Amino acid sequence: MNELPRNDASNRVSTPKTDGAHEALARMMEPAGEPQRAAESNKPRNTRLGAATAAGMSTMTPLTPLTGASDRKVGEVVMSLNNLTKRFGQVEAVTEVNLELRQGSILGVVGPNGAGKTTTLSMATGLLRPTSGNVEVHGVDVWQQPAEAHRHIGVLPDRLRTFEQLTASQLLYYTGVIRGLEREEAEQRAASLLTVFGLETSADRIVADFSAGMAKKISLASALVHAPRVLVLDEPFEAIDPVSASELSHILLDVVERGGSVILSSHSMDLVQRICDRVAVIVAGELLASGTVDEVRGDVTLEERFRDLAQGTRQEEGLDWLDISFH
Numbered sequence: 001m002n003e004l005p006r007n008d009a010s011n012r013v014s015t016p017k018t019d020g021a022h023e024a025l026a027r028m029m030e031p032a033g034e035p036q037r038a039a040e041s042n043k044p045r046n047t048r049l050g051a052a053t054a055a056g057m058s059t060m061t062p063l064t065p066l067t068g069a070s071d072r073k074v075g076e077v078v079m080s081l082n083n084l085t086k087r088f089g090q091v092e093a094v095t096e097v098n099l100e101l102r103q104g105s106i107l108g109v110v111g112p113n114g115a116g117k118t119t120t121l122s123m124a125t126g127l128l129r130p131t132s133g134n135v136e137v138h139g140v141d142v143w144q145q146p147a148e149a150h151r152h153i154g155v156l157p158d159r160l161r162t163f164e165q166l167t168a169s170q171l172l173y174y175t176g177v178i179r180g181l182e183r184e185e186a187e188q189r190a191a192s193l194l195t196v197f198g199l200e201t202s203a204d205r206i207v208a209d210f211s212a213g214m215a216k217k218i219s220l221a222s223a224l225v226h227a228p229r230v231l232v233l234d235e236p237f238e239a240i241d242p243v244s245a246s247e248l249s250h251i252l253l254d255v256v257e258r259g260g261s262v263i264l265s266s267h268s269m270d271l272v273q274r275i276c277d278r279v280a281v282i283v284a285g286e287l288l289a290s291g292t293v294d295e296v297r298g299d300v301t302l303e304e305r306f307r308d309l310a311q312g313t314r315q316e317e318g319l320d321w322l323d324i325s326f327h
């Protein structure tokens with residue numbers, strides 16, 4: 001059983017004992033050729049996974065106890081978006097976006113509504129064909145060798161498309177099998193992921209009956225089942241309650257500590273600032289800033305920087321006419 005954090009400053013670095021789920025996630029995320037990392041999974045860690053969900057709910061302070069993202073050591077480039085452009089008829093949704101994701105990094109993509117975040121991430125994962133430009137993951141072109149590329153990528157798409165008439169447990173199992181896992185391995189991983197995401201008690205429920213947040217969690221679990229090296233997550237925190245958001249943050253931190261890499265979009269500057277080491281700001285389809293969070297925000301908060309960049313393209317318009325309604 002996990003040791004639960006106390007509701008004081010001492011829970012900023014909790015030291016949970018590892019449980020079966022944690023071990024399973026460790027095994028799943030283990031990059032080939034680095035067996036020593038598995039042994040390290042027994043060390044006390046600044047992470048909590050789903051097994052303590054219920055008991056932790058009353059005591060966790062969402063989004064506070066995370067280690068400094070800016071100190072994160074990142075490695076080689078694992079995904080590169082090269083001159084990506086997408087046109088929908090007359091609309092140029094994305095214009096020549098260049099981005100790199102490095103191993104062990106969490107890259108946050110931010111931008112106002114309609115900026116082109118989903119379009120960019122959809123092109124990155126092979127869901128949407130670029131008008132021009134290309135995407136490589138571990139040196140494999142996503143559009144030229146889709147099967148090979150998809151072995152490396154786990155995707156949480158914007159609009160959840162899933163086999164929702166399956167139970168949660170079936171969905172994870174079949175996703176694992178489709179992704180090439182042996183049946184027994186798929187079964188084990190499905191059980192582990194249900195625990196990691198705190199969905200054990202909903203294992204036999206039909207996914208169509210899940211709430212928006214639960215549906216997001218099961219989709220995220222599905223994205224992890226084949227232990228991809230790169231996770232591409234479109235708004236993973238949308239519709240997630242603060243406690244689950246905190247747990248999800250820790251899961252993502254666990255993934256990158258184990259050698260994975262994450263690119264995610266979010267509207268929460270606070271969250272991006274806390275868990276991402278790098279950030280990219282897209283406005284009106286163009287990449288206006290990218291780099292470490294500190295580089296991008298400069299001497300203001302990320303939110304202020306974001307507002308400056310986003311408002312630079314927007315016309316001021318008042319609602320003076322609305323006064324009439326209140327007279």
Ligand SMILES: Nc1ncnc2c1ncn2[C@@H]1O[C@H](COP(=O)(O)OP(=O)(O)OP(=O)(O)O)[C@@H](O)[C@H]1O
Pocket residue numbers: 088091093111112113114115116117118119120
């Ligand atoms: N299938 C499509 N057909 C036509 N236009 C599209 C299509 N998909 C996206 N667009 C347009 O491309 C632009 C970028 O949309 P996108 O969904 O990538 O923005 P976003 O940054 O993800 O927005 P949000 O934060 O609101 O989710 C918008 O102008 C949108 O209307």
